Amino acid sequence: xxxxxxxxxxxxxxxxxxxxxxxxxxxxxxxxxxxxxxxxxxxxxxxxxxxxxxxxxxxxxxxxxxxxxxxxxxxxxxxxxxxxxxxxxxxxxxxxxxxxxxxxxxxxxxxxxxxxxxxxxxxxxxxxxxxxxxxxxxxxxxxxxxxxxxxxxxxxxxxxxxxxxxxxxxxxxxxxxxxxxxxxxxxxxxxxxxxxxxxxxxxxxxxxxxxxxxxxxxxxxxxxxxxxxxxxxxxxxxxxxxxxxxxxxxxxxxxxxxxxxxxxxxxxxxxxxxxxxxxxxxxxxxxxxxxxxxxxxxx
Amino acid sequence: xxxxxxxxxxxxxxxxxxxxxxxxxxxxxxxxxxxxxxxxxxxxxxxxxxxxxxxxxxxxxxxxxxxxxxxxxxxxxxxxxxxxxxxxxxxxxxxxxxxxxxxxxxxxxxxxxxxxxxxxxxxxxxxxxxxxxxxxxxxxxxxxxxxxxxxxxxxxxxxxxxxxxxxxxxxxxxxxxxxxxxxxxxxxxxxxxxxxxxxxxxxxxxxxxxxxxxxxxxxxxxxxxxxxxxxxxxxxxxxxxxxxxxxxxxxxxxxxxxxxxxxxxxxxxxxxxxxxxxxxxxxxxxxxxxxxxxxxxxxxxxxxxxxxxxxxxxxxxxxxxxxxxxxxxxxxxxxxxxxxxxxxxxxxxxxxxxxxxxxxxxxxxxxxxxxxxxxxxxxxxxxxxxxxxxxxxxxxxxxxxxxxxxxxxxxxxxxxxxxxxxxxxxxxxxxxxxxxxxxxxxxxxxxxxxxxxxxxxxx
Numbered sequence: 223x224x225x226x227x228x229x230x231x232x233x234x235x236x237x238x239x240x241x242x243x244x245x246x247x248x249x250x251x252x253x254x255x256x257x258x259x260x261x262x263x264x265x266x267x268x269x270x271x272x273x274x275x276x277x278x279x280x281x282x283x284x285x286x287x288x289x290x291x292x293x294x295x296x297x298x299x300x301x302x303x304x305x306x307x308x309x310x311x312x313x314x315x316x317x318x319x320x321x322x323x324x325x326x327x328x329x330x331x332x333x334x335x336x337x338x339x340x341x342x343x344x345x346x347x348x349x350x351x352x353x354x355x356x357x358x359x360x361x362x363x364x365x366x367x368x369x370x371x372x373x374x375x376x377x378x379x380x381x382x383x384x385x386x387x388x389x390x391x392x393x394x395x396x397x398x399x400x401x402x403x404x405x406x407x408x409x410x411x412x413x414x415x416x417x418x419x420x421x422x423x424x425x426x427x428x429x430x431x432x433x434x435x436x437x438x439x440x441x442x443x444x445x446x447x448x449x450x451x452x453x454x455x456x457x458x459x460x461x462x463x464x465x466x467x468x469x470x471x472x473x474x475x476x477x478x479x480x481x482x483x484x485x486x487x488x489x490x491x492x493x494x495x496x497x498x499x500x501x502x503x504x505x506x507x508x509x510x511x512x513x514x515x516x517x518x519x520x521x
Numbered sequence: 522x523x524x525x526x527x528x529x530x531x532x533x534x535x536x537x538x539x540x541x542x543x544x545x546x547x548x549x550x551x552x553x554x555x556x557x558x559x560x561x562x563x564x565x566x567x568x569x570x571x572x573x574x575x576x577x578x579x580x581x582x583x584x585x586x587x588x589x590x591x592x593x594x595x596x597x598x599x600x601x602x603x604x605x606x607x608x609x610x611x612x613x614x615x616x617x618x619x620x621x622x623x624x625x626x627x628x629x630x631x632x633x634x635x636x637x638x639x640x641x642x643x644x645x646x647x648x649x650x651x652x653x654x655x656x657x658x659x660x661x662x663x664x665x666x667x668x669x670x671x672x673x674x675x676x677x678x679x680x681x682x683x684x685x686x687x688x689x690x691x692x693x694x695x696x697x698x699x700x701x702x703x704x705x706x707x708x709x710x711x712x713x714x715x716x717x718x719x720x721x722x723x724x725x726x727x728x729x730x731x732x733x734x735x736x737x738x739x740x741x742x743x744x745x746x747x748x749x750x751x752x753x754x755x756x757x758x759x760x761x762x763x764x765x766x767x768x769x770x771x772x773x774x775x776x777x778x779x780x781x782x783x784x785x786x787x788x789x790x791x792x793x794x795x796x797x798x799x800x801x802x803x804x805x806x807x808x809x810x811x812x813x814x815x816x817x818x819x820x821x822x823x824x825x826x827x828x829x830x831x832x833x834x835x836x837x838x839x840x841x842x843x844x845x846x847x848x849x850x851x852x853x854x855x856x857x858x859x860x861x862x863x864x865x866x867x868x869x870x871x872x873x874x875x876x877x878x879x880x881x882x883x884x885x886x887x888x889x890x891x892x893x894x895x896x897x898x899x900x901x902x903x904x905x906x907x908x909x910x911x912x913x914x915x916x917x918x919x920x921x922x923x924x925x926x927x928x929x930x931x932x933x934x935x936x937x938x939x940x941x942x943x944x945x946x947x948x949x950x951x952x953x954x955x956x957x958x959x960x961x962x963x964x965x966x967x968x969x970x971x972x973x974x975x976x977x978x979x980x
Contacts, residue, residue: 227574227783227849227850228574229574229575229649229653229654230574231574231850232574232575232654232849233575234851235810235849235850235851236851238810238851239796239809239810239851242796242797242808242809242851243796243905245796245797246796246797246864246905269839270838270839270851271808271851272799273839274801274802275799275801356645356647357647360644363644363645363646364643364644383972383973384668384672384888384973384976385672385973386671386672386675386676386962386964386973386976387675387676387958387959387962387964388676388959389902389903389904389962389963389964391902391964391966391971391972391973393900393966393971394971395971398971406645407645407647407656409647409649411649412654
């Protein structure tokens with residue numbers, strides 16, 4: 223009798239198909255790798271798609287310079303273990319070039335778009351593979367698997383290409399590119415179930431640990447050298463974990479005692495707040511802030 | 522179907538040019554041939570082991586049928602809506618002057634959509650039950666619905682058609698049924714919504730069911746089911762509720778949990794499109810996903826366009842070698858013979874291969890704002906193969922309102938559905954869409970702009 227496929231098998235097979243389509247159709251792709259859990263899932267999927275061969279693309283990280291140090295260490299170790307090429311392009315370089323100019327205290331998160339587009343231009347990429355998921359946010363829900371970007375890197379929701387069956391269209395002209403999202407159809411829970419099934423190592427920040435935080439706008443903001451407490455804020459040491467790992471200045475942990483993937487799965491299944499709602503200060507600035515950033519070339 | 526049959530059918534398709542349309546063809550638009558592969562006869566909605574872990578479905582409804590409320594209800598009652606989302610909807614509901622949170626706002630649009638008064642063709646929503654993960658293609662009902670619905674339906678294994686209990690079968694519902702059928706959806710659920718507005722009366726549901734069944738009969742839809750519900754009150758969507766004791770059938774969620782579209786795909790002849798060729802450990806591996814059927818080590822297969830027969834020597838995955846792979850599995854195949862095979866080539870069941878076609882008789886749905894230019898250069902993408910294509914002629918355009926063919930048109934505009942003849946620079950290895958979606962579907966790409974302009978289904 224034929225074995226039944228689990229939903230993870232289904233999602234994995236779809237993502238492998240998408241990665242192979244990128245390799246078959248695009249001349250100069252790269253895979254965006256931050257060391258975060260979604261991009262770690264992408265790396266495992268790339269192994270499923272291409273091993274024993276090498277990946278047909280380099281890994282590319284857009285580094286804000288404000289990442290958690292353990293994530294950067296993890297990123298470099300993982301790329302070395304895989305024996306794949308890791309390219310790092312830095313927001314700080316864009317600031318030195320003058321292409322990124324931030325107000326005092328402004329997060330570098332949105333500025334990643336500028337550095338990413340500069341890297342795409344420099345490396346002449348025609349495809350950038352990312353780990354965004356449609357369940358993350360409502361602008362993402364309307365995103366294609368192969369998402370066209372014009373010469374300015376803009377996402378124009380109105381001019382998206384219709385995407386039918388699994389017949390993806392990555393055709394671009396000079397200066398244009400596509401973003402490709404192989405795990406579009408995955409939810410946060412699927413990602414953790416896959417991490418558990420595949421026994422993927424993820425940065426320690428994802429598991430419960432004690433950390434100095436302050437309570438700010440209903441979130442727990444981490445206290446770091448970069449993000450000191452503001453006047454009047456009381457620093458507490460709580461048992462927390464990160465649901466997303468991004469720029470230090472805008473990523474918040476949640477109170478948690480989950481120390482294993484299984485415990486995180488149990489917690490995620492019972493979660494009362496969305497991944498981004500619990501963790502991202504940048505998404506709270508406006509109802510449409512993800513949508514606006516995407517239109518400007520964000521991941 | 523032999524190749525001479527195909528050639529004959531193709532000529533038949535061309536015979537429509539410049540002559541009176543035959544009444545039989547008018548009927549044919551709504552009466553496509555019965556499906557080639559019978560579905561299992563087991564009752565679909567009663568327990569048993571779920572063999573499919575993921576179900577993609579589309580919801581179809583007109584503007585006021587309560588589609589957004591139904592999706593909001595499914596997400597809410599399966600506990601997918603979290604507190605911050607709920608708070609945002611409660612806020613938005615209050616600012617619009619509603620007393621209670623309006624569940625339809627969970628699927629509210631983007632800033633760009635509100636500003637530009639447009640609706641993006643399809644949004645995807647996710648929910649899961651202990652039995653299954655669901656992906657909903659949520660398509661707006663009012664604007665460009667043909668294009669939107671065709672896009673959403675192309676990946677759907679089931680369609681939920683909303684009917685308004687206070688209105689019965691409208692022209693819109695007939696169009697949705699036609700489009701779902703055109704896109705090859707074999708499982709259609711008619712949800713008779715707003716039962717709360719008709720006092721949950723059984724006779725209203727019965728009347729809606731009879732009207733739909735009569736209309737659907739010529740389509741021979743493999744499985745058509747009906748459920749009365751109130752998305753607003755949450756009756757018979759996820760929970761049974763208490764207002765319709767006369768209805769003994771499954772709830773909408775139970776119906777969706779019982780649908781098994783993948784089982785039929787495994788029973789069909791083996792199809793595999795090569796995505797990449799890899800040289801590993803001194804041997805060639807052909808990377809791709811099984812599009813239909815199953816394949817075992819030792820099976821004889823036909824490789825196209827080479828026309829060579831070989832045997833499957835190995836089926837590789839990262840986890841190691843396997844004995845077999847089935848529809849949906851991404852694998853790497855090895856063959857017993859050294860063959861010249863590259864991306865875009867096709868591997869198939871040796872005794873039941875697809876046809877090699879350089880001329881296609883197809884149903885085309887035009888998706889682009891720019892109309893079809895008969896002399897323009899188009900690329901046709903079929904499976905993993907992209908070839909140059911030329912329009913040889915338009916047989917007829919379907920009038921989506923009357924559901925009748927109209928002849929005498931040579932160009933196509935957005936949302937047009939037409940029967941066309943295409944000529945290809947190289948062959949594709951195709952099945953009729955009605956028999957096999959994966960090898961019967963194609964898209965047309967405008968060679969100049971690179972944009973996807975049409976969806977096609979091979980006849």
